[in-house]
Amino acid sequence: MIEPRILSGFRDFLPREMMQRQALMDTARRVYQSFGFAPIDTPTLEYLEILSGKGSAETDRQMYHFVDNGGRPVGMRFDLTVPLARYVAQHINEIGTPFKRYHIAPVWRGERQQRGRYREFVQCDFDTIGTRSLLADLEMILVINQLMMALGFQRFQIRINHRKLLNGLLAQKGLEQHSVGVLRAIDKLGKSGAELVLAELIQVGLPEVVAQEILQLGLYRGDSDGVLELAERAVGDHPLGREGVADLRELIGSAKAAGVPSDRLVLDISIARGLDYYTGTIVETQLLDLPSIGSVCSGGRYDNLARLYTKQDLPGVGASLGLDRLLAAMEDLGMVADRSSPTQILLAFFEPQLQWDYLRLASQLRAIGLNVEFYPEPAKLKKQLKYADQRKIPAVVLIGSQEWEQKQAAVKWLDREVQTTVPLSADGSELREYFRREFFAESVPLNLTNV
């Protein structure tokens, strides 16, 4: 016998978890579409050269790749942004710009598993391609804010930074060659102490004065305006740095004007990671109640990603929600729903001779959009109720011989511990109307075209 098992970093999902995942994906879809992002999909496998084209040595090391049966070097996508770059390079003449798309799909990375970090995980990306307008950057922030709230989060923080800020600062002092090392060092500010970071900055090759200056910026606690003033002084008259400061100032200002609470959008020069294709704005989203899980939604502006695949100038800006990381967090925070069935109404199986009437009623209810399940055998009522209870099915319809003769149905609400009767006619109209009110009253506004 073969032992049933799965690879490290890969997971099975039970109905309860899958229901939760789908709910999150539905929410992401709804929010993205509310801003006008359109859905797309791309293949899981791409030519290796497409995926490793932008790749650093690190992404190449993490990428799953192999030679296919036809001898072609093939890779499994490790994010959705690189395939997007290939996609727009190939189709931009059909789709036109600005192009706003979202993409919800699994990606693969050969990394060691940890909580909220898996080898197969789903990303929910949204991007705007073909415009340099800061309004697209602003929209990214608004979408993230809206999305997190729609998912049920209140206590989160969108941290924003700009690649040109630090790069400009370094360039102004002729130290731009240390950029990568500086970013890596300053990024540790949250975990390691200031002294360690300072030491690393110096070790990377910065003069102590400059290292101190950068550390000051990273450690600044207060409103974003304060950091911006500090930053403005630090970058001096270097055009790159000034651009970064100006962008940030405008973005933060307009986000506030658009209703994002000021303590939710903070300038943090220590967020510097992410794939190295970012060239402008960078954002990360932290859960204030579970910072250890890392960023659950990260993104930024990348102005020359598609350049690998086309001569056309196709700047982009967008972000990616880490569905699985977010779910791991929600589990830790006790935010997961306990439903393990989509069924809204369980129709109990009482009388074998009424079998066809039950089936007809079930489809009458389904016809108005209800999820209705008919218990597959005339088991003891106790067992059928327990079945519903364990799966958190909210309502059970009971029609035995008594009810059938009296032309009424008993409706038992398990969570409310109440039971009522509803008239039962041949077309099931009363029951349909009853459940329509119960299940759709709040979520669906009156549809006047049906009147």
Place this chain on the structure above:
RNA sequence: GUGGGUGUAGCUCAGUUGGUUAGAGCGCCAGAUUGUGAUUCUGGAUGUCGGGGGUUCGAGUCCCCUCUCCCACCCCA
């Protein structure tokens, strides 16, 4: 990928210096006068003690290998 830790019924764990048929709580299943869950009462099932190898008269308890999950690094959703 590197380093450290972990692994006992579905879940959370207990298991004395290696010694007879491995336990608890929760959960699960069944019953408590014939059509009512979640509460209560009664009864019941369940583990090759992660897997493989070794030491020993004898190992859940010691050693080695391997897998898993967790933590740190790396990197990042």
